Amino acid sequence: MSAAADxxxxxxxxRSGDPSRAVEHTAAxxxxxVGAGTLSPAEIWSEYATLAAGDxxxxxxxxxxxxxxxxxxAPLAGVPLAVKDLFCTEGVPSAAAxxxxxxxxxxxxxxxxxxxxxxxxxxxxxxxxxxxxxGSSNENSAxxxxxNPWDRERVPGGSSGGSAAAVAGGIAPWAIGTxxxxxxxxxxxxxxxxxxxxxYGTVSRYGMIAFASSLDQAGPxxxxxxxxxxxxxHMVGGDACDSTSTGHPGEIELPTAERLxxxxxxxxxxxxxxxxxxxxxxxxxxxxARIEELGGSVTEVPLPHSGHAxxxxxxxxxxxxxxxxxxxxxxxYGRRAAADGDLLxxxxxxxxxxxxxxxxxxxxLGTYALSSGYYDAYYGRAQRVRTKIAEDFAAAFxxxxxxxxxxxxxxxxxxxxxxxxxxxxxxxxxxxxxxSLAGIPAISIPGGLADGLPxxxxxxxxxxxxxxxxxxxxxLERAIDFRSQAAARG
Amino acid sequence: xIDRDQVLHVARLARLRLTDAEVEAMTxxxxxxxxxxxxxxxxxxxxVVPTSHVVALENVLRRDEPRPSLPREVAxxxxxxxxxxxxxxxxxxx
Numbered sequence: 001m002s003a004a005a006d007x008x009x010x011x012x013x014x015r016s017g018d019p020s021r022a023v024e025h026t027a028a029x030x031x032x033x034v035g036a037g038t039l040s041p042a043e044i045w046s047e048y049a050t051l052a053a054g055d056x057x058x059x060x061x062x063x064x065x066x067x068x069x070x071x072x073x074a075p076l077a078g079v080p081l082a083v084k085d086l087f088c089t090e091g092v093p094s095a096a097a098x099x100x101x102x103x104x105x106x107x108x109x110x111x112x113x114x115x116x117x118x119x120x121x122x123x124x125x126x127x128x129x130x131x132x133x134x135g136s137s138n139e140n141s142a143x144x145x146x147x148n149p150w151d152r153e154r155v156p157g158g159s160s161g162g163s164a165a166a167v168a169g170g171i172a173p174w175a176i177g178t179x180x181x182x183x184x185x186x187x188x189x190x191x192x193x194x195x196x197x198x199x200y201g202t203v204s205r206y207g208m209i210a211f212a213s214s215l216d217q218a219g220p221x222x223x224x225x226x227x228x229x230x231x232x233x234h235m236v237g238g239d240a241c242d243s244t245s246t247g248h249p250g251e252i253e254l255p256t257a258e259r260l261x262x263x264x265x266x267x268x269x270x271x272x273x274x275x276x277x278x279x280x281x282x283x284x285x286x287x288x289a290r291i292e293e294l295g296g297s298v299t300e301v302p303l304p305h306s307g308h309a310x311x312x313x314x315x316x317x318x319x320x321x322x323x324x325x326x327x328x329x330x331x332x333y334g335r336r337a338a339a340d341g342d343l344l345x346x347x348x349x350x351x352x353x354x355x356x357x358x359x360x361x362x363x364x365l366g367t368y369a370l371s372s373g374y375y376d377a378y379y380g381r382a383q384r385v386r387t388k389i390a391e392d393f394a395a396a397f398x399x400x401x402x403x404x405x406x407x408x409x410x411x412x413x414x415x416x417x418x419x420x421x422x423x424x425x426x427x428x429x430x431x432x433x434x435x436s437l438a439g440i441p442a443i444s445i446p447g448g449l450a451d452g453l454p455x456x457x458x459x460x461x462x463x464x465x466x467x468x469x470x471x472x473x474x475x476l477e478r479a480i481d482f483r484s485q486a487a488a489r490g
Numbered sequence: 491x492i493d494r495d496q497v498l499h500v501a502r503l504a505r506l507r508l509t510d511a512e513v514e515a516m517t518x519x520x521x522x523x524x525x526x527x528x529x530x531x532x533x534x535x536x537x538v539v540p541t542s543h544v545v546a547l548e549n550v551l552r553r554d555e556p557r558p559s560l561p562r563e564v565a566x567x568x569x570x571x572x573x574x575x576x577x578x579x580x581x582x583x584x
Contacts, residue, residue: 383540439544
C-alpha cells in the first residue's frame with residue numbers, strides 16, 4: 001500500500017490500535033494524547049509533515065518547511081492545521097489559487113489564522129481551492145485539480161476542495177476553509193468528513209481574500225463533529241479589523257449529546273425532492289430513521305422560495321465579486337502583464353492573463369447585473385429574494401429546532417464531468433446556497449455511502465445556534481457510525 | 491439573453507480584454523445562466539425590503555486615534571514596479 005493509501009485507510013479503515021501513529025487519531029484525541037504525554041507536538045508535526053510532503057492528491061499548494069515548535073500546554077496542543085490558500089499569511093504564498101496572485105506573499109496574517117496559531121494550531125500548509133473560491137469541484141484552480149481520496153478519478157468538491165481532500169486523505173489532522181454558497185459543506189460531504197459554516201459574522205473575515213463579502217464565512221473541516229466544535233471554539237470572536245464581525249454570543253461548547261429526545265427536525269420538500277439522486281436519497285432517509293430512533297421528531301416544513309436561491313445567489317455573489325476583484329489591476333501587488341500601451345491596456349491585459357475562465361465569467365455576470373439599466377431587474381430583485389428566503393427560514397424555525405436535508409444532490413462526480421456546463425456546476429450548490437443567503441449556520445456530516453462514495457447530511461439552525469447544531473450532529477454521528485460503514489466497504 | 495455587443499460592453503466596464511473565442515463562449519454561457527436567473531422575475535416582490543446584509547449592525551465605530559499603518563517599504567515590497575516612493579504605472583494616456 002502506498003503511503004497515501006495507507007493514510008486514507010488510517011482515517012476511514014479499521015484502527016490498528018497503535019497509539020503512537022498520529023494519523024490514526026482525531027485532532028481532539030491528539031490533544032488528549034499530548035496532555036497525557038503519549039505523543040508530543042514535535043512527533044505529531046513530524047509525522048504530518050512527512051504525510052503532507054507525500055501528497056498525491058494535489059491538495060497542498062505550499063507546505064511549512066520547519067516545525068514551529070508549538071506549546072504542548074496550549075489548548076490545541078500543537079495539532080497542525082491546513083489552511084485554504086485564500087487566507088493571507090505573512091511571508092507565505094497566498095494566491096487564492098489564482099495566477100494573478102502567483103508568488104504574492106502578504107505583509108500580514110488573517111485574524112482567524114493568528115487566533116488558531118495562538119491557540120496552539122500552527123499552519124502545516126496552504127491548500128488548493130477553486131480560484132478565488134469560485135467553483136464546486138476544485139477544477140477551477142490555476143494550479144491543477146485536486147483528486148478525491150475516495151476515488152482519484154472524481155472531484156473532491158469545492159471550493160475548499162484541497163482542505164477537504166487533505167483531511168479525508170489523512171494528510172492533515174484538520175483544516176479551515178471558507179463557505180460562500182456551500183464551499184465548506186459540499187466538499188466535506190463529497191469527501192466523507194465534517195464541515196461547518198458558522199453564522200455569518202461569528203468569525204472574522206480580516207485577511208480572507210474576498211469573494212462575496214456579505215456571504216463569505218470561514219469554518220472548520222474535520223474528521224468528526226467534536227473536532228469541528230474544538231476548532232470552531234478557537235475561531236470565533238469579534239475583530240476590530242472586520243466591522244461585520246459579531247463574535248458568538250456564548251462559548252462554543254464541546255458537544256456531548258447521545259440522544260435527540262424532544263428535538264424537532266424539519267424536512268423541507270423543496271430541498272429533498274427533484275434532482276436528489278436515489279443513492280443520496282436512500283442515505284438521507286436512513287438518517288431520518290436514525291433521528292427518530294434517537295427520540296427526535298421529523299416533520300415536513302416548507303421553504304417556498306428556496307427554489308429561487310440559486311438564481312438570487314448567482315446575481316448577488318458575482319455582483320459582489322466583480323467589485324471585490326476590481327482591486328487586481330497589476331499595480332500594487334501580484335501579477336502584471338507585459339503591456340506596452342497606456343494604463344488601461346495594462347489593467348485589461350493583466351486581468352485577461354491573470355484570471356481563469358470561471359472568474360472572468362463571474363466578473364462579467366456581476367458587472368452586467370450591476371450595470372446601468374439592469375440593476376433593478378437583477379441585483380434589486382435578487383436582494384428581495386434574499387429577504388424572502390431569510391423569512392422562510394425564520395418561519396420554519398418557529399416550528400422546528402433544526403432543518404435537515406442532504407448537503408449535495410449527488411455524490412462526488414467525475415473530473416471533467418461538469419466543466420463544460422457552468423450552469424450544471426452552479427446547481428451543485430442548490431442545497432447549500434439557501435442557508436448562505438440567510439446567513440445561518442449549517443453543518444455537513446457523513447451519513448453513509450452510495451455506490452461506495454460518501455453522502456453528506458446537512459443540519460441547519462437559526463443564527464448563533466452552533467451549539468444546538470453540534471450537539472444534534474454528534475448524536476447523529478454516533479448513531480450513523482460512518483467509520484464502521486466505511487471500514488466495511490473494504 | 492445577452493448578445494455579442496453587450497458582452498463587449500460589459501467586458502470593457504470590467505476591464506477585461508477578452509479574446510474572440512472568449513467573447514463567443516461567454517455570449518452563449520451567460521445567456522444560459524441569465525435565462526435561469528430570470529426566473530426570479532416571476533415572483534411578486536413589490537413590497538419586499540431588499541437585504542444587502544444579514545447582520546443587523548449599525549454604525550460600528552472606533553475611536554479616531556492615530557495608529558501605525560504599513561510602512562512604505564512594506565507596502566511597496568510586492569509592487570511589480572516601484573521607484574521606492576510610489577507605484578510606477580504607464581501614462582493614463584490622453
